[in-house]
Amino acid sequence: MPGGHGVDIERLRAGDRRTLARAITLVESLREDHREAAQSLLEAVLPEAGGSLRVGISGVPGVGKSTFIEALGLALVAAGHRVAVLAVDPSSPRAGGSLLGDKTRMERLSRSQAAFIRPSPAAGTLGGVALRTRESLLLCEVAGFDVVLVETVGVGQSEVDVAGMVDFFLVLLLPNAGDELQGIKRGIVELADALVVNKADAASASQAETARGQYESALSMLHHDAPWRPRVLTCSALEDRNIDGVQAMLEEYRAVAGDSGYIARRRAWQNEQWMTRLTHELVEQRLRQDPALAALLPTLQRAVAAGELSPLAAARRLVSGLAQ
């Protein structure tokens, strides 16, 4: 039976994809009454979440993310897994926007009964895209999906957000290492549990090998204290080459990092970070929404700019105002 939130939890638990889609629509809604309904749904099912391997997949547009996810998703389904794909596209104005508007994306995977594919809309509210994607991910787990692939475009904050909500972060790269080594400068490589050089088919096989070697040596300079050492692989998503190698790596990770408690520790740490971020956002929201504080802000800013008040004293005045 649907609860006050209009979502039939039994059907959700049974893995019904339409119910899951409806539940995600609810958590994505910007309406205040929907937000409350979504919260009550999440509270009801949250204890049942957590049962998937959460995999983030990132890379610049054109690197082959959707081709790769389809190939990997089909391989995982063939091995008996249920696979959910969530796509984070900060540039998309709404669900079904730029990233997934193209109906041909992951067409074969979307026809599989054991797969669920969902784009996320951009969002400008508390927690933003990250909030919706986190909550959608939990709902996929409640619906029994045991692998959740979170796709994001390799630009900016969304990449960092996704890395902060998954158990395994995989970065897809192009074989022309020269440009792609930029990823090292951007710090993305430091977030990665695996770097996968795609398009290693006939034309670019040797380039892919060269790139692999360069990434190997770049990774070897990073310090790791986790039980998992990041790896570099090559594959061709288009020709389905070494996708089984990627799949085997994920299975190995699930075994090694799961058994050692590393995934649980990583999730605990991610939750702490997430709480800190939400706290900051809530404080900022309160500052903006409280009329007295909003009025005080420009006065304090002027006083700080004029050197009449120290930045610390001004910040303290604002924060002490919050407590009242």
Ligand code: GDP
């Ligand atoms: P996305 O923008 O990262 O999602 O990339 P797409 O999956 O849409 O792929 C971009 C283009 O690269 C498409 O024309 C794909 O057919 C092509 N592509 C993807 N994977 C491979 C591959 O392994 N080898 C080759 N040669 N082309 C690929």
